[in-house]
Amino acid sequence: MLPRLATIDTWIFDLDNTLYPASANLFQRIDARMTAYVxxxxxxxxxxxxxxQKDYFLAHGTTLAGLMADHGVDPHEFLADVHDIEMDVLEADAPLAAAIAKLxxxxxxxxxxxxxxxxxxxDRLGLGDAFEAIYDVHAMNLVPKPAPSAYAGLCAAFGLDPVRCVFVEDMARNxxxxxxxxxxxxxxxxGSEQGPDEDRSFIDFTVPALAPWLNNILEEA
Incomplete structure (x- = not known):
């Protein structure tokens, strides 16, 4: 393990455009359904x-959060609608699965x-058994990243010491x-969509893809 990461005992991963590349364009399908829903x-x-839709995304963290705040949209209905997409653009990623298993x-x-x-x-990525748990927007009480309460709730739910955690995410502001x-x-x-804030001072590692970085840190002595 890379010496800088030797004390890490918990690895936390975002899902969309993180565990699969943004170039797969899966999230574009969700984006289109969100526009149609709005x-x-x-x-x-x-x-x-x-x-x-984009104004809500930038101001509230997600389009859903803005729609709930201003229009009382039912989150279960919204999520079921926008996630009703084909996932044929995703394939099993054996190298990523192997790298995560080694962590x-x-x-x-x-x-x-x-x-x-x-x-x-x-399941599509071949990562169905790779993770202990999924901490989703409902677990966050529908107050999404980057709200500090989402991170506090995650740490409380799993008894995490943040100093011993790595968090991997495609949205820099999160x-x-x-x-x-x-x-x-x-x-x-x-290449995934970002907000307007150019501050990157809070980022420790910037990488173009997940699996090669994981393999690199695992090979370091």
């Missing part, structure tokens, strides 16, 4: 709905999606609260 629910044309300690998924969707993604409580942060800079 248009239908608020009676907007597609262009306006897309703008509203010492606990492994968790920390996602703003819901558990049923996460389980389907993990790493800031993790770093603030002592986690080691890894940004998967693979």
């Amino acid at each position: 248009a239908r629910t608020l009676g907007l044309d597609r262009e306006t709905a897309f703008r509203v 010492p300690g606990r492994k968790l998924v920390f996602t703003n999606g819901d558990k049923p969707y996460a389980l389907k993604v993990l 790493l800031a609260p993790a770093k603030a409580i002592g986690m080691t942060t890894v940004w998967i800079d693979n």
Whole structure:
């Protein structure tokens, strides 16, 4: 193990565009369904709905959080609708599964999606048995990353010492609260959508893909 990470005992991973590459374009399918949901629910044309969707995403962490705050949208209905997509663009990733299996300690998924969707993604990737648990948006009481309460809740739920945790995420802004409580942060800079904040001072590692980085740190003496 890379000496810098020798004391780590918990590995925490975001789901979308982290455990699979953004180039798979799976999340684009969800994005399109979110735009359609906003248009239908608020009676907007597609262009306006897309703008509203992204404004909510930037201001509230997720489109859902904004829709709940301003329009009382049912989160279960919303998540079931936007996650009703084909996952044929995902394939089993044996090298990633092997690398995660070699990591010492606990492994968790920390996602703003819901558990049923996460389980389907993990199954497609061949990672169905790779993680101890999934901490989803419902476990966060529907207050998603990057709200500090989401990270505090994760640590409380699993008895984690943040200083002994690594958090891997494709959304750079979601790493800031993790770093603030002592986690080691890894940004998967693979082209996924980012917010306007250019601050990256809270990122410890910036990598283009997950599996090669995991193999690299495992090979370090």
